[in-house]
Each structure stands twice: as C-alpha cells, then as structure tokens.
Amino acid sequence: MAAHEQFADDLTLYAIGSLPVSEAGQLEQHLDQCGDCRRELEEMRGDVALLALSASGPAPPTRSRERLLSAMKKEPRRQRMLIYHARPWWAVAPVVASLALAIFGLFLWRENRNLREQEAEMQQKQQSLVTELAQTQHDSEQAREMLYMLTSPEVQKVSLSTAKSTPQPVGKAMYLRNKGHLLFMASNLAPLPNSKTYQLWLIPMRGGAPMPAGTFMPDERGGAMVMNPPIPPGTEAKAFAVTVEESPGSEKPTMPMVLMGNTT
Ligand SMILES: [Zn+2]
Numbered sequence: 001m002a003a004h005e006q007f008a009d010d011l012t013l014y015a016i017g018s019l020p021v022s023e024a025g026q027l028e029q030h031l032d033q034c035g036d037c038r039r040e041l042e043e044m045r046g047d048v049a050l051l052a053l054s055a056s057g058p059a060p061p062t063r064s065r066e067r068l069l070s071a072m073k074k075e076p077r078r079q080r081m082l083i084y085h086a087r088p089w090w091a092v093a094p095v096v097a098s099l100a101l102a103i104f105g106l107f108l109w110r111e112n113r114n115l116r117e118q119e120a121e122m123q124q125k126q127q128s129l130v131t132e133l134a135q136t137q138h139d140s141e142q143a144r145e146m147l148y149m150l151t152s153p154e155v156q157k158v159s160l161s162t163a164k165s166t167p168q169p170v171g172k173a174m175y176l177r178n179k180g181h182l183l184f185m186a187s188n189l190a191p192l193p194n195s196k197t198y199q200l201w202l203i204p205m206r207g208g209a210p211m212p213a214g215t216f217m218p219d220e221r222g223g224a225m226v227m228n229p230p231i232p233p234g235t236e237a238k239a240f241a242v243t244v245e246e247s248p249g250s251e252k253p254t255m256p257m258v259l260m261g262n263t264t
Contacts, residue, residue, distance in 0.1 A: 004037060011037060015044035150185065150225060169222070171259040173200075173240040180231040182213060186242065186259065189218035197247045198258070200226050205236035213240070215249040237263050 010027045013019040019027065031038050149155050171186035184200055192198065197217060201210040214229035242259035243250075
C-alpha cells in the first residue's frame, strides 16, 4: 500500500474541492483502501464546513494553492506525518494552520452557494435571537427597576391625603389570576406587639373559605409589602382582606378586618 504522506497534500486539496480531476483518481483509489485517510478526510471536511460558515472578508489571495502547499512543505517530514495522522494538523502548526484555514474558508465561501444560503439563514436567526434577547433584557430591567422601587429602603415612600385628616391605613393588591401572582402593599399600618402579625387573605369568588395569603409586619413608618404568597394559579378572587392574628398566622381570619377590598 502506498504511504499515507504521499497523499497528504492531495488530501487537503481534495477536502476543499481543489484537487484537479487528473490527480484525484489516484487519491480516490487510496481512499478506497485506507480507513485512516478516509477518516482524516471526513474530519477535514467537517471543520472546513464549519469554518466556511464563519468566514468573511476579501476575495481569496491568488496563487493560494501554491502558497498553501509551499507553506506545508516547509514543515519537516516527521512533523507532517504527525500533522496528518496523529491529530488535526492545525493544532500542531499554528502558522500553516491559520493560512490554510483562511484559504479553506474563502474557497468554500466563494464556491459553495448552498453554504452561503445557510450562512444567511443563520445570520437571520441570530439577528432575531438578538432582538428577542434585547427585548427580554429590556423587560427584565424594567421589572428589576420596579421591584427596586417597591422594595428598597432607599426609596422614599410618601402617602398623600387631605391635609387635616389623620393618616388611615390603606392597602393595594395587584393580582394576576391566571398565574396566581399577588403583590400587596400597605401603608399607615399601626404597629403590633411581637406576639401578633398582620395577615393577608384572598376571599375566593365562589364562596370558598378565605385563603391565607401571607403574613407581614409593618416597618417603623407603617409600610408593608407581600409578594407572591403561595396561591394556586387560576384562583378567582372576590376580595382581599387584612386581619390581625396571633403570630405566626392563622388558618382562618379573626374579625374584625383591618383592611378589605373587592376586586370589582
Ligand atoms: Zn492513507
């Protein structure tokens, strides 16, 4: 069997579709008999195809075949053996590798229309992914900012009312039924002894028992917040209410209700 290295240059050119037909016959005969060279060819083609998808730039240099071959011939024979049969040759010879890879890419870039179409398609997909990602980032930034406004102690929270009235406890519930998401905020709440706690309740639409929806203690200025207590998605709410319970909370609300609000 003819030695592999005799076909090394040819194999490279064959992989990128640049071996003249007159010389290809002998190589193909060798490929029929030599699994090593077939595998090498498969690997080269795989890498070349990937490379072509990412290649861009000016037209390929003239005499690229000659430059590729002469660059390879400068490598000592033993190293070339290694290059072609031990592992991917561009891993061992960076200079040759970068030159040759550039040429591979540009050859295919010019010659394979199908690959160019794939490239355009991939770019389009990439673009729409980028747009989607930007939108997601924008949304989550807004959400983060909102959450910061609602939760940060740095943020000044001011309740406005008529000038003379004593501030009364007020609460606001925001409820997204299909997800069971609930955000509740209250202000002007009276302080409680440590043995007690405020508790939020969801009063279901169809006459079910009030569902516990989180306990909370007001801060020193009477403000409080409950975020996403465990509520089964889809629960229809008729009203929300707040009671005072023994700490750490109760299964049933104890009258009277401190705050109460209907959903409609
Ligand atoms: Zn071989």
